[in-house]
Amino acid sequence: MNDDTTNHDRTPAAIEDMLADLELTGAEAEGLRALLGDVAGLASEVPEPSQNVRALLGGAVPLRSRRRLAAVAAVAGALALGGVSAAAAANRLPSHVQEVVADATGGVVPHPVKPTDPPNDAPGRDQPDQPDRPTNAPDDAPGQIQKSTKPDPSDPGPARPADPGSHGRAHNEANDRGAEQFEDDDDDEDGPGRRANDKSD
Amino acid sequence: MTPVLTDEVVAKARAGDPSALTALYEALAPGVLAYLRNRGSRDAEGLTQEVFLQLLPRLHRITGGASGVRALVFTIAHSRLIDEFRRRSRSTEVPYESDLDGRQHHSAEREVMEQWGPSGIGTLLARLGDDQRMVILLRVLGDLSLDETARVVGKSVGAVKQLQRRGLLALREHAEGSGEPG
Numbered sequence: 001m002n003d004d005t006t007n008h009d010r011t012p013a014a015i016e017d018m019l020a021d022l023e024l025t026g027a028e029a030e031g032l033r034a035l036l037g038d039v040a041g042l043a044s045e046v047p048e049p050s051q052n053v054r055a056l057l058g059g060a061v062p063l064r065s066r067r068r069l070a071a072v073a074a075v076a077g078a079l080a081l082g083g084v085s086a087a088a089a090a091n092r093l094p095s096h097v098q099e100v101v102a103d104a105t106g107g108v109v110p111h112p113v114k115p116t117d118p119p120n121d122a123p124g125r126d127q128p129d130q131p132d133r134p135t136n137a138p139d140d141a142p143g144q145i146q147k148s149t150k151p152d153p154s155d156p157g158p159a160r161p162a163d164p165g166s167h168g169r170a171h172n173e174a175n176d177r178g179a180e181q182f183e184d185d186d187d188d189e190d191g192p193g194r195r196a197n198d199k200s201d
Numbered sequence: 202m203t204p205v206l207t208d209e210v211v212a213k214a215r216a217g218d219p220s221a222l223t224a225l226y227e228a229l230a231p232g233v234l235a236y237l238r239n240r241g242s243r244d245a246e247g248l249t250q251e252v253f254l255q256l257l258p259r260l261h262r263i264t265g266g267a268s269g270v271r272a273l274v275f276t277i278a279h280s281r282l283i284d285e286f287r288r289r290s291r292s293t294e295v296p297y298e299s300d301l302d303g304r305q306h307h308s309a310e311r312e313v314m315e316q317w318g319p320s321g322i323g324t325l326l327a328r329l330g331d332d333q334r335m336v337i338l339l340r341v342l343g344d345l346s347l348d349e350t351a352r353v354v355g356k357s358v359g360a361v362k363q364l365q366r367r368g369l370l371a372l373r374e375h376a377e378g379s380g381e382p383g
Contacts, residue, residue: 012344018337021362022369032373038322039341042239043231050250056257057222 012040204228208266215261222260226253229271232342233278239326239338240282248285252278268349275343276353279335325375333368336361 015036019029049057087093088101206228213221233252237245255277256270263269326334332354339350351361 012341014340014344014346017346018340018365018369022366028373031376032369035322035325035372035376036337036341039326039337042235042322043342045234046227046231047234047246047249049226049230049253053226053250053253053257056254057226058219 012036015040206267206271211263211267211270215263217261222257225260225270229253229274232344233274236275236278236338236342237282239323240331240335242282242285243289244285248278248281251281255281268346271343272345272349272353275339275345279339279353325372328375329368329371330364332364333371336364337368337372340365 015033018036019033022029022032024032084093084101088098091098093101204224204227206225210221210224210228214225230249230253234245234249237248242248252274256274260270263273265272326337329337335354336350339345339353340347343350343353345353347358347361347365351358354361356364
């Protein structure tokens with residue numbers, strides 16, 4: 001501690017004020033002065049400053065400001081990372097950067113990432129060259145209905161509930177649509193739900 | 202001996218001088234700790250650190266020199282103590298039945314007696330009324346004026362003066378009864 005900035009001869013001025021207010025004299029005043037001196041003596045222990053207080057005493061950036069800076073940095077980092085990720089997903093990054101991102105992603109993602117299908121109107125989309133067309137193609141695409149919904153008559157297909165009106169059947173109605181069409185192929189006006197009701201009746 | 206806080210130290214501390222900030226802490230923290238401890242805080246040291254965490258960042262905005270800083274630091278300490286009392290009162294809603302409690306726990310008065318002895322100053326203070334003790338501690342440990350003390354505790358100057366007078370007379374009476382001078 002720097003002695004030129006502090007005065008170690010401490011006698012609280014308030015003690016004399018308090019004694020003056022009581023208008024005590026002589027030995028009574030001396031006795032009470034001694035008691036109040038003991039009270040002042042209670043403040044003899046300098047508590048060990050905590051880490052945060054120590055940082056503030058050292059002239060460091062106040063704690064609140066440091067938290068604010070950290071929050072701003074975190075937000076900026078997250079935005080930058082999101083921008084790079086979006087650009088990489090859209091394949092808009094320069095090739096060498098794209099490779100770096102792909103390598104980094106390969107090290108992070110726990111399973112191989114399957115490439116997503118390009119849109120149907122994407123250049124290079126050639127249906128005849130893709131016999132195993134994924135099921136997310138539109139239903140009105142040429143050849144789609146027969147291929148995906150009409151089973152091979154020689155194939156018994158998935159097991160169906162014995163009771164046509166059972167709960168399981170109602171739930172699996174959409175999945176069984178192809179089989180229904182196979183059974184009532186000429187009944188074009190009734191929807192699958194209607195056909196199910198008719199059968200249960 | 203605890204150093205006295207001067208206007209010069211406060212001016213340097215406001216400018217961010219580390220040695221002045223340390224001097225300010227060393228001048229005020231012992232009084233704050235003693236105030237909280239003798240008012241009955243169960244975590245006086247932790248509360249003291251909270252007081253300085255609240256004080257130091259706003260030091261550059263404080264006016265009034267050393268007395269202004271002293272008044273503010275004890276205002277913060279008083280508020281934190283009230284918070285602690287409120288927290289404690291909220292957490293003791295279940296009625297306590299001593300017959301069912303097998304633990305041995307000393308009362309606050311007994312702990313003070315063991316620390317200071319039957320005639321120690323801590324014991325004598327513990328025998329005062331809570332408001333009387335509060336006023337005497339703030340005036341002596343904080344070196345606050347009557348006006349500053351009244352602002353800290355939210356009472357009128359006249360009320361504080363009465364509490365001080367009664368507290369001092371009671372302190373002298375207890376000291377005479379226990380063989381202490383006074």
